[in-house]
Amino acid sequence: MRFFTTDPAGLMAAPRAVLLPAGAPPPNPALASALPVWRVSRCEEGWAIHPEGRPPGPPLIALPSAPGGVIAILAAEPPSWLADWPGPEAPPLARDPAELAALLARALAAAEARHAGLQRQILALRAEHEEARAAMAAWLASAGQAWPAPPVLAFADPEGPAAPLAAGRHRFRRVLPCAVDHATAVALHLPIAACGAGSVLSVRLIGEESSRLAGSWIVPGPALTPGWLALDLPMPAMPWGESAAVEIEADLAPGDVLALHPSLRLLRTAGAARFMLSPFWEPAAEGMLLPPEQVWLGLPEAMWEGQRRSVLLPGGGRAELCLPAVPVTAMAALRAEVALTGGAGVQAALWCGGAGSGWRDADPAGRITITLPLPIGLAGTAPVRLLLRHLGRLECRVAWRALQGRRGRIER
Amino acid sequence: MIQVACIIPAYRQPGLLAEAIESAMEQRLPGVAAVVVDDGCPFEETRTIVREAQARHPGRVHLLRRPNGGLSAARNSGIEYALAAFPALEAVYFLDADNRIRPDFLTRALAALRSGPDIGWAYPDIDDLGPAERWDTGGPFLQLAMMHDLYCEAGSLVARRMLEAGLRFDEGLRQGFEDAEFWLRALRLGFRGAHIPTAGFRYRRRAESMLADSERVRPQLLFALRERNAALWTPRALLAAEARELPRHAILPLGAGQAWLSLDPDSPTAVLSRAELRSRLAAARSNPARQAVPPLLIFADSAALQAIRAAGLQHWLCWQLAIELRQAPAIAVALRAQEGRIAVSKESGGAERAPLLALATASLLNDPAEVAIRLAQGHLPRLDLNLPGAPEQGAAALGEALAEIALLPDPAPAPAWRREWRTPLHRVAAAAAAAVGLGVLRPSLPRGRQIAIVQPLHAAGGVEKALLMQARVLRRHGWTPHLVIAERRELLLLPGLFDAYASISFFPGTGHERLLAPERAYFGAEVSAYGHHPAARDALGLLAGMDVVLNTHSLACHALVGRLRRLGPRCLLGLHLVERDAWGRPHGQAHSALAYEHAYDAALVISERLRDWCLAQGWPAEKLLLLRNAPGHEAQRPPPPRERATRTLRALYLGRLDRQKGLDRLAGIIAGTHGFVDWRVVGAPVLDGPPPDLGVTVEPPTTDARALDELYAWADVLLLPSRFEGVPLSVLEAQRMGCVPVVTDVGAVAECITDGEDGILLPNDGSCVAAACDVLHTLDADRARLARLAAGAMARAERLSWEQHMRPLLELLDRLVPPSP
The missing domain is CATH 3.40.50.2000 (Glycogen Phosphorylase B;)
Structure with a gap:
């Protein structure tokens, strides 16, 4: 014979239920208040399981399987319906409340033992996790000593015209046909931009499947200039294996002009570390971590725009290359790389915030690497000068290849 | 109110079960329940974990226990329960105990499920949990692609109406692929799937698993799937799906700016501009498993197409081109006018003037420049069609094909970043047919x-x-x-x-x-x-x-x-x-x-x-x-008067001049009747070499009904000394004209000649020649008898009718293939 119930969801979702056969005395009120009690009665087509105190009535629904949450049958004798029980084995029989109490006590002891086991497992897992975190931090610090790996284009829209936006709030959202994994910069095209401090542009990079945030930037109006706006991630996005989505929100003050073409670019690292100083990074966003302090950060590409990066130095000549606005807030040191092509005998020195590095010679490969500790308390932007002198005779091409910054204490 | 039930079968997998339950409970969609079906799991931990989850999520986690019956049986128990227990249920999701879903999964899946009235299930991309692989299942849902690549995972959301239509998992399939079988049966019920963009489904893939076991017996499981769903793989069903989803041909009439897409060249299903076709080809170059393009591009002069169609060759030609293009990137078709015959031959070169040129899309997608070079060099295979009414001079297809290739854009940007593993859509229809042992299907949509x-x-x-x-x-x-x-x-x-x-x-x-x-x-x-x-x-x-x-x-x-x-x-x-x-x-x-x-x-x-x-x-x-024979053509004239003609007896031999027809006997009979019989011999060898000298001029055969009836009307006697015959039509046709058949008693000749009443039977042995000469002597001498025989023959012929004779066959055919109501 089959089993039926008036409330299948209530029966199947009960974690610990007690069954009473028809005719058994009502349960102790203390028991009934602590555990769901269900009674099994005869019905026209078989057996009906119904909540104690609520007699079975239509509609009765056939149970396709046995309820998994029944912990005991409280009955002096095995009820006849036990032979028809639809599960792989019938619930245990408690002949009286004392047996039921013993049964529950055993379940409690088992739960406590399981809880203790879980605590032990968590401890082991936490220890392993802490070691993994330490290894990760060490790896980041180590990887962060290298010059940043150049990014590759993961996705690119063509540039296009766009009409200026009206004052107020505008939102754009796109899921790109590329993964967020290892993303290192988002770039958006601004055909027209002339904004004051009352305007602001917010950009968020998201792992679409999980809706997790991979990057968040807030760009003040004065920093918005026509052309591509590149927004670096401080370190590459995690390999979540999810689609990249970009959300853009523009708050435009009256009188400001901004045309936002929804064309986007996404750049990612080509299999290596790339740590960048990101001026508009929004670290307050949930889960947004910055690289460790020992990591050298690439400086924004925008600071190079319009600046001379190379010079042809005649024998005995001198020259100076300058970056007029390098972000130096919280920076402890700068590092520059210079490459020489042609004659030997060129020396270089780096100068910023009243501190200088002294002259440095090139290595046999024609590279000069200069590290300059910065005075404490620098803030905002400052000019950085690269001084060059040629002690040799043959003409030499000198190129300022890179500049990085580092936060935190410098080991001297 | 529960609107989605996540059914989680549990068997020997307690360690990861909690994750599956939690990922269901963390869905942002309201009204989600987890229905864990304990499939006779021997581990008590399974029940413990579920009870703990029940305590954490009161009223939302349901535990069913059943004796072990396998994955399909467990899911079916969950379905029955969910349908009975949740009155507001809209859909059921199948979550395996070791998989997970991201919190927005069910919201997005439900949106996909609601996107069309015939959508029965919504399926995700497959993001491996463990390996770093991500598998794309996006693009339009196509039945043939699903049948061939089985790309819908069990972890799909299924509409309640599909379950209420009676669909359940096949509990006999315990080695795997039960989910694929489920979707195939959904297709048979008329449901379609819908892809869930950016779903967030994470599928645990381990080196050893139920899937790994299934893959080891993949051929057997695929066979079982096709056996159970044979209706999807019948040639008619394959053709209908191909016509609907993946038309095989793009016919580009020369000089027109259009392309006609069709399976059946007589029934175009869509007309595209050439620019749109090029844009689809560009998209197919970057992902041919998402963008469908016809596998054959046929540049054709309209007059040539018309001649091919008039000769009833259009379906065959398209079919033959598909076969040829398996070996070559392109093939030309040249036409020559020839009356009375159709002949096909295969040559090479000379494509420059051909009015029809077919390109293999697969070659074009691989390397358009290479195809253009092959075309420009002209070293292409060529089919020559000789047929009546072929235009003498038409436009040449080669130049237009080259121009079209030159306009082909670069591959479009890839539409997705996950790994594509599915069969290119331009190959899917052929691959689905190949799965049941079929080569190229004749591209025709049967009507009647x-x-x-x-x-x-x-x-x-x-x-x-x-x-x-x-x-x-x-x-x-x-x-x-x-x-x-x-x-x-x-x-x-x-x-x-x-x-x-x-x-x-x-x-x-x-x-x-x-x-x-x-x-x-x-x-x-x-x-x-x-x-x-x-x-x-x-x-x-x-x-x-x-x-x-x-x-x-x-x-x-x-x-x-x-x-x-x-x-x-x-x-x-x-x-x-x-x-x-x-x-x-x-x-x-x-x-x-x-x-x-x-x-x-x-x-x-x-x-x-x-x-x-x-x-x-x-x-x-x-x-x-x-099914008896009747004359091979309708009568073209009334029979001539046959009363007692006094002129020389006229005898006719009409038929193939092959050994089987007793040509040696015929030569002897003609020689033995020299002087009193006027002979005409009409025919040509078909199976054998040149015939022996018969002593008379041999006239060429004719198929013209009027000429045949004139021959029968001319002759008094049709003489056939054959060694083998069935029921020669010439005997029946001669009888109808009152021409008396004199024929060897072979095959069933005796069933169309009653000796001495409506014709004369000759012995089929060494006495045949002498007997024939005797008969002709007798008839020459007794013209009254000849006239009686002629009358008898005409009377017999009046009873012959194809319509009448074929009635039993028509009845049989109606039984085998009942006519549509």
Whole structure:
């Protein structure tokens, strides 16, 4: 014979239920208040399981399987319906409340033992996790000593015209046909931009499947200039294996002009570390971590725009290359790389915030690497000068290849 | 109110079960329940974990316990429970105990499920949990692609209406692929799937798993899937799906800015601008598994197309081009005008002036520049079609094809970043057919009942004429007959052929009739090895879309009928005579057919004698149908007066000039009647070499009905000293004109001549020549008897009617393929 119930969801979702056969005395009120009690009665087509105190009535629904949450049958004798029980084995029989109490006590002891086991497992897992975190931090610090790996284009829209936006709030959202994994910069095209401090542009990079945030930037109006706006991630996005989505929100003050073409670019690292100083990074966003302090950060590409990066130095000549606005807030040191092509005998020195590095010679490969500790308390932007002198005779091409910054204490 | 139930079967997987439950409980969609089905799991931990989850999520986690029955049975229990327990249930999601879903998964899945009225399930991309692989399942949902690549995962959201339609998992499939089988049955019920963009489904993939086990027996499981869902793989179903989803041809009329997409060249399903076609080709270059493009691009001069269509060759030609383009990136088709015949040959080069050029899309997608170079060099295969009405000078297709390739844009940006693993859509239809042993399917969308009439060759023989007359009757009764030539790639256009047959086709290549399997000869009779030939799959594709295949005398076709019947078409055999070879050994179709008896639904025999022979050889009586012959054409004139003509007796021989026809006897009879009989001999050799000198001028054969009736009207006597015959049509046609047949008593001749009443029978032995000369002497001398015989012949002929004779066949066909209401 089959089993039926008036409330299948209530029966199947009960974690610990007690069954009473028809005719058994009502349960102790203390028991009934602590555990769901269900009674099994005869019905026209078989057996009906119904909540104690609520007699079975239509509609009765056939149970396709046995309820998994029944912990005991409280009955002096095995009820006849036990032979028809639809599960792989019938619930245990408690002949009286004392047996039921013993049964529950055993379940409690088992739960406590399981809880203790879980605590032990968590401890082991936490220890392993802490070691993994330490290894990760060490790896980041180590990887962060290298010059940043150049990014590759993961996705690119063509540039296009766009009409200026009206004052107020505008939102754009796109899921790109590329993964967020290892993303290192988002770039958006601004055909027209002339904004004051009352305007602001917010950009968020998201792992679409999980809706997790991979990057968040807030760009003040004065920093918005026509052309591509590149927004670096401080370190590459995690390999979540999810689609990249970009959300853009523009708050435009009256009188400001901004045309936002929804064309986007996404750049990612080509299999290596790339740590960048990101001026508009929004670290307050949930889960947004910055690289460790020992990591050298690439400086924004925008600071190079319009600046001379190379010079042809005649024998005995001198020259100076300058970056007029390098972000130096919280920076402890700068590092520059210079490459020489042609004659030997060129020396270089780096100068910023009243501190200088002294002259440095090139290595046999024609590279000069200069590290300059910065005075404490620098803030905002400052000019950085690269001084060059040629002690040799043959003409030499000198190129300022890179500049990085580092936060935190410098080991001297 | 629960609107989505996540059904989680649990068996020996407690360690990861909590994650699955939690990922269901963390869904942002309101009204989600987890229904864990404990499938007789031996680990108590499974129940403990679920009870703890029940305590954490009161009323939302449901635990069912059942004896172990396997994944399908567990899911089915969950379905039954969810349907009964949750009145507001809208959909069910199948979550395996070791998989996870991201919190927005069900919100997005439900949106996809609600996106169309026929959407039965919504399926995700597959993001591996463990390996860093991500698998794309996006793009439009296509039934054929689903059937071939089975890309819908069990972790899909299923609409309640699909479950209420009775769909459940097959509990007999315990080795895996039960989910694929479930989706295939959903297709049969008329439901479709919908892709969930950026779903967030994480599928745990371990080196050893149930899936790994299933993959080890993949061929067996695929076979089981197709067996259970055979209705999806019938040739008709495959063709219908191909026409609907993946039209095979883009026909680009020269000088027009359009492309006609179609499976059936007679029924375009879409018209695109050339620019749109190019844009689709560019998208297919970056991901051919998401963007469908026709596998064949056919540049064609409209007049050439019209001539091909008028000759009933358009379906065959498209089919043949698909076969040819498996080997070459392009093929040209040249046309030449020829009256009275159709002939096909394959050449190479000379594509510059061809009015039709077909390109293989696969080659074009791979390397358009390479295809352009091949075209420009002109080293292409070429099919030459000789047919009536071919335009003498048409536009050339090559230049336009080259121009079109030059305009092809660069590949479009990739539409997705996950790994594409599915079959390119331009290959899917062919791959689905190949899965059931079919080569290229004849691209035709059947309307009404179709019958293919297969003959090894098509000359002016009696069998060809008889079949043509039968085809005309079939057509009058609503059937669409198709002529299929198995051995040769040419045919004689008998008068009325285009009225009788809707199309003409040739088997792929030639020489199949001589592909023999001597080691399996049946009592010495030839049996065919064609079934093992690679081209046989294409020949099956040519015939498989028919309702009925009538094979008359093609040995190669015998080798196909067993498979054809399993694919759907009913198969009939046409038998006309029993032969012996020059040494007197049993020979020919009647003997070979004994080896294939079980594969045929019925055999049509033209005489009682042939029927008796078949019965004696073990054919079941119920499978034999007597279908007598009648004249091979409609009467073109009234019979001439035949009363006591006093002029010289006129005798006519009409037929093939082959050894089987007793030409040595004929020569002797002509020589023995010299001086008192005027002779005309009309015919030509077909099977043998030049005939012996007969002592009279041989007139060429004619197929013209009027000319034939004039010949019968001229002659007093038709003389046929054959060694083998069935029921010669010329005898019946001569009788109708009052021309007295004098014929050897062979085959079933005695069933159409009552000796001395409506004709005269000659002995089929060494006395034949002398007996024939005697008969002619007697008739010459006794013109009254000649006139009586002529009257008797005409009276007999009045009772002959194809319409009447074919009635039993029409009834049989109605039983085998009932007409649509």
